[in-house]
Amino acid sequence: MSTTLVTGARVLGGEPADLLLRDGLIAEVGPGLAAPEGAEVVRAEGLVALPGLVDLHTHLREPGREDAETVESGSRAAALGGYTAVFAMANTFPVADTAGVVEQVQRLGEQAGWVQVRPVGAVTTGLAGQQLAELGAMADSAAAVRVFSDDGHCVSDAVLMRRALEYVRAFDGVIAQHAQEPRLTEGAQMNEGAVSSVLGLRGWPSVAEEAVIARDVLLADHVGSRLHVCHLSTAGSVEIVRWAKARGVRVTAEVTPHHLLLTDELVRGYDPVYKVNPPLRTQADVEAVREGLADGTIDVVATDHAPHPVEAKDCEWSAAAMGMTGLETALSVVQSTMVDTGLLTWAEVADRMSAAPARIGRLAGQGAPLAAGSPANLVLLDPAARWTVEPERMATAGRNSPFRGTELPGRVVATFFRGRATVLEGRPVHAGGEGERP
Amino acid sequence: MTAARRVLLEGADVQRALTRIAHELLEANKGPDDLVLLGIPTRGVPLAQRLAARIAEVEGAHVPVGSLDVTMYRDDLRRNPTRGLLPTELPAGGVDDKVVVLVDDVLYSGRTVRAALDALSDLGRPRAVRLAVLVDRGHRELPIRADHVGKNLPTSSAERVSVLLAERDGRDAVEISTPAPAAGGER
Amino acid sequence: MRHLLSAADLDRDGAVHVLDVAEQMAATQRREIKKLPTLRGRTVVNLFFEDSTRTRTSFEAAAKRLSADVINFSAKGSSVSKGESLKDTALTLEAMGADAVVVRHSASGAPHRLAHAGWSRSAVVNAGDGTHEHPTQALLDAYTMRRHLRAAGSGHALGRDLHGVRVVIVGDVLHSRVARSNVLLLHTLGAHVTLVAPPTLLPVGVGTWPCEVSHDLDAALTGGAPDAVMTLRVQAERMTTTGGGFFPSAREYSRRYGLDRRRAALLPEHAIVMHPGPMNRGLEISADAADSARSTIVEQVGNGVAVRMAVLYLLLAGGEPAAPTPGGDS
Numbered sequence: 001m002s003t004t005l006v007t008g009a010r011v012l013g014g015e016p017a018d019l020l021l022r023d024g025l026i027a028e029v030g031p032g033l034a035a036p037e038g039a040e041v042v043r044a045e046g047l048v049a050l051p052g053l054v055d056l057h058t059h060l061r062e063p064g065r066e067d068a069e070t071v072e073s074g075s076r077a078a079a080l081g082g083y084t085a086v087f088a089m090a091n092t093f094p095v096a097d098t099a100g101v102v103e104q105v106q107r108l109g110e111q112a113g114w115v116q117v118r119p120v121g122a123v124t125t126g127l128a129g130q131q132l133a134e135l136g137a138m139a140d141s142a143a144a145v146r147v148f149s150d151d152g153h154c155v156s157d158a159v160l161m162r163r164a165l166e167y168v169r170a171f172d173g174v175i176a177q178h179a180q181e182p183r184l185t186e187g188a189q190m191n192e193g194a195v196s197s198v199l200g201l202r203g204w205p206s207v208a209e210e211a212v213i214a215r216d217v218l219l220a221d222h223v224g225s226r227l228h229v230c231h232l233s234t235a236g237s238v239e240i241v242r243w244a245k246a247r248g249v250r251v252t253a254e255v256t257p258h259h260l261l262l263t264d265e266l267v268r269g270y271d272p273v274y275k276v277n278p279p280l281r282t283q284a285d286v287e288a289v290r291e292g293l294a295d296g297t298i299d300v301v302a303t304d305h306a307p308h309p310v311e312a313k314d315c316e317w318s319a320a321a322m323g324m325t326g327l328e329t330a331l332s333v334v335q336s337t338m339v340d341t342g343l344l345t346w347a348e349v350a351d352r353m354s355a356a357p358a359r360i361g362r363l364a365g366q367g368a369p370l371a372a373g374s375p376a377n378l379v380l381l382d383p384a385a386r387w388t389v390e391p392e393r394m395a396t397a398g399r400n401s402p403f404r405g406t407e408l409p410g411r412v413v414a415t416f417f418r419g420r421a422t423v424l425e426g427r428p429v430h431a432g433g434e435g436e437r438p
Numbered sequence: 439m440t441a442a443r444r445v446l447l448e449g450a451d452v453q454r455a456l457t458r459i460a461h462e463l464l465e466a467n468k469g470p471d472d473l474v475l476l477g478i479p480t481r482g483v484p485l486a487q488r489l490a491a492r493i494a495e496v497e498g499a500h501v502p503v504g505s506l507d508v509t510m511y512r513d514d515l516r517r518n519p520t521r522g523l524l525p526t527e528l529p530a531g532g533v534d535d536k537v538v539v540l541v542d543d544v545l546y547s548g549r550t551v552r553a554a555l556d557a558l559s560d561l562g563r564p565r566a567v568r569l570a571v572l573v574d575r576g577h578r579e580l581p582i583r584a585d586h587v588g589k590n591l592p593t594s595s596a597e598r599v600s601v602l603l604a605e606r607d608g609r610d611a612v613e614i615s616t617p618a619p620a621a622g623g624e625r
Numbered sequence: 626m627r628h629l630l631s632a633a634d635l636d637r638d639g640a641v642h643v644l645d646v647a648e649q650m651a652a653t654q655r656r657e658i659k660k661l662p663t664l665r666g667r668t669v670v671n672l673f674f675e676d677s678t679r680t681r682t683s684f685e686a687a688a689k690r691l692s693a694d695v696i697n698f699s700a701k702g703s704s705v706s707k708g709e710s711l712k713d714t715a716l717t718l719e720a721m722g723a724d725a726v727v728v729r730h731s732a733s734g735a736p737h738r739l740a741h742a743g744w745s746r747s748a749v750v751n752a753g754d755g756t757h758e759h760p761t762q763a764l765l766d767a768y769t770m771r772r773h774l775r776a777a778g779s780g781h782a783l784g785r786d787l788h789g790v791r792v793v794i795v796g797d798v799l800h801s802r803v804a805r806s807n808v809l810l811l812h813t814l815g816a817h818v819t820l821v822a823p824p825t826l827l828p829v830g831v832g833t834w835p836c837e838v839s840h841d842l843d844a845a846l847t848g849g850a851p852d853a854v855m856t857l858r859v860q861a862e863r864m865t866t867t868g869g870g871f872f873p874s875a876r877e878y879s880r881r882y883g884l885d886r887r888r889a890a891l892l893p894e895h896a897i898v899m900h901p902g903p904m905n906r907g908l909e910i911s912a913d914a915a916d917s918a919r920s921t922i923v924e925q926v927g928n929g930v931a932v933r934m935a936v937l938y939l940l941l942a943g944g945e946p947a948a949p950t951p952g953g954d955s
Binding site: 507510511515516517518519520521522523524525526556560561 | 626642645646649650652653656658660661662663691783938939942943944
């Protein structure tokens with residue numbers, strides 16, 4: 001395997017140090033390391049080094065919707081965004097509700113070789129919310145699934161949710177809930193509030209999210225299981241999770257980059273690029289989720305990267321698909337909303353975007369500290385760079401970035417996955433796939 | 439835009455011109471019978487009212503006055519920003535079998551009069567239509583001429599003729615201005 | 626004015642201007658020859674994804690009276706019903722040379738997309754989109770109010786707004802595009818609006834609208850001394866679970882929020898009764914209120930043609946703003 005010396009990187013934003021990457025591991029970290037013979041030298045003066053990012057919530061669309069994204073294009077986008085692992089959601093065609101499908105996704109990820117692709121298993125068969133999927137079979141499969149989610153749909157039946165929470169304890173799994181009370185959100189198009197009242201779009205009330213989170217933390221408490229709350233979006237949800245954590249409930253929560261930055265005011269032009277589930281909320285909600293992420297109530301930033309083909313957004317609002325791309329903009333949005341605002345240090349970003357999601361997903365080998373002996377998964381970021389988002393120039397097949405035309409701070413310069421550069425100078429380095437690696 | 443401005447007709451000149459037109463109208467029509475004066479907004483309307491007042495002074499006869507907005511009949515709507523509409527008000531007796539005198543301030547390309555003839559034909563069938571204008575500045579683009587002219591003013595098409603009337607502008611006058619060359623202008 | 630998508634597109638002077646132009650249009654419609662040559666050579670497409678014979682007919686009459694060519698493009702029986710996208714429909718209309726597209730669509734915001742998604746260059750008129758807006762309805766309502774409430778004595782209302790006019794709008798505000806456009810336009814024109822509805826039929830966020838909100842129709846009629854009362858259509862099926870369960874029964878709705886003979890008698894002498902149609906007689910309005918001398922419901926329909934002529938005229942008659950041409954013959 002190759003040897004690489006990264007020089008002058010500010011580890012977690014701190015003092016400059018060199019990192020020697022050898023045989024897929026970080027061999028040494030410290031100032032003034034000598035480059036071994038034959039080592040490639042990557043100059044990283046002024047760049048921030050973070051452990052490779054881990055996305056707990058990605059839609060790679062394969063199998064079934066390869067017109068929207070493939071494991072290859074999605075995981076390449078992830079590498080360009082600084083990720084070394086992504087959890088691929090189960091709402092594919094067919095649904096990832098059997099050992100066969102999760103193993104297929106895992107294998108496609110290995111073949112692509114850009115990042116570690118970890119399949120998420122469906123909680124219920126076909127995401128239909130009627131019957132538990134074969135959670136144990138998926139856990140025991142070669143994909144060794146530990147995260148289960150019906151994301152896109154809520155496990156709204158209280159009994160089914162209770163059983164799922166209980167059942168996955170047998171293999172230390174976690175249920176990642178898409179919290180959305182279905183009856184309160186029938187036909188819902190956007191956040192319910194002042195803007196929806198003017199636009200005449202059916203409202204998606206905060207309470208539809210908060211009521212399910214409140215129920216689920218109480219269920220998790222009752223049965224002593226782990227619960228993860230997907231894409232939490234409201235001030236009330238932050239309060240409920242904060243209360244539950246204080247009470248000792250084993251709950252974790254994630255927020256998306258777009259909910260850290262955007263509000264429902266953007267819907268006023270009816271451009272479906274801003275249509276997403278859960279919907280963009282108000283400025284007060286944005287401030288609450290930032291605060292929750294800063295104080296640790298929210299554990300994780302997860303992208304909910306949801307690519308769609310152009311025609312799914314080039315239409316009237318109510319006919320459009322929900323979702324936004326996010327893998328290639330997440331770190332920049334977090335820098336803009338959390339670091340440049342003084343709410344998080346780079347070390348805390350490493351926790352929220354790498355260590356915590358790896359821990360929640362029970363993903364060994366990811367999210368480890370940048371120290372000798374850790375797997376060589378890391379990202380080098382230029383925090384002083386600014387760039388303008390152009391979806392057509394991104395690796396994801398999706399063009400539905402809500403940040404089109406926005407200037408963002410922070411640019412991923414290099415990503416190393418298991419010691420090998422997947423991104424250098426901001427450009428992907430052909431991965432070749434696991435089988436072809438020297 | 440700065441412009442050099444010259445006064446061509448003073449208030450008294452305007453009054454004299456209107457008085458003469460009033461006499462011509464009576465003479466041509468052999469009296470006030472069946473005359474209807476239709477002013478073309480905006481300044482044609484007060485001119486028509488003044489002509490009617492002169493005729494009343496001379497003949498003691500009441501000649502009906504109305505207004506005829508020609509905007510929706512213009513052929514140059516698409517060459518300009520959208521215009522507002524002004525009232526079209528016909529006298530109670532209408533225009534059928536009347537001698538309608540169209541009254542306007544300036545006769546130039548003739549396109550306004552063409553539109554007025556079309557508008558009038560949608561409103562009725564006059565026995566005859568005549569045209570009275572305060573100023574004829576030439577440059578006709580259609581085969582149209584005025585029957586009664588207050589003042590013929592040879593102009594350059596680059597010049598701008600402004601008719602001021604006491605009813606709208608506080609004083610009577612006809613002025614001509616030459617726009618300054620665009621270069622270095624303050625537009 | 627490039628498009629008319631929302632009543633909020635009009636400021637006070639712009640709205641008064643539309644009403645003034647409509648006044649002149651109405652005058653032409655009292656003549657023997659109603660047709661004007663103004664929009665000769667222009668093409669207006671009525672693009673109706675929802676059935677609405679009355680609105681479509683009104684726009685069609687308006688366009689034809691101005692000599693525009695009219696193409697009626699309804700979703701039923703066209704490729705639209707076979708799944709053609711709004712975008713492809715827009716591209717088709719663009720290729721046909723539509724100068725204006727009058728669009729009725731069940732999706733809120735569909736006219737915004739037609740106007741702004743880069744699919745076509747046509748002027749877009751919103752003829753009712755989902756539960757969003759219906760701006761020409763609001764204009765014809767304001768026109769009707771102005772004629773009745775502001776033209777007294779002088780005989781015409783040109784140049785005037787609705788400053789100080791008190792309007793009660795009662796009914797299903799939640800699902801009403803008419804209510805949204807009317808609140809915005811009436812506020813712009815200086816009127817004072819009170820919305821009356823059961824809380825279930827008011828949107829969350831209505832508190833941010835420029836109007837008062839009440840749940841008590843009797844109090845609004847007696848205490849508010851309104852100059853105009855507008856009743857909105859209520860669909861009886863909204864009381865069922867699948868319809869949303871917004872009220873217990875048609876009878877209870879009618880008792881609490883219907884404009885009946887007793888309530889009509891509470892109104893000041895000069896007050897008018899309005900309804901955008903189509904009416905559910907006996908539910909939101911009783912027959913004797915709808916047919917009373919103070920009802921303007923039939924007149925509203927006629928005023929719709931004049932208002933729509935004004936809107937089409939203002940959108941289509943002019944060209945791009947050009948340099949001023951010299952000469953007094955203008």
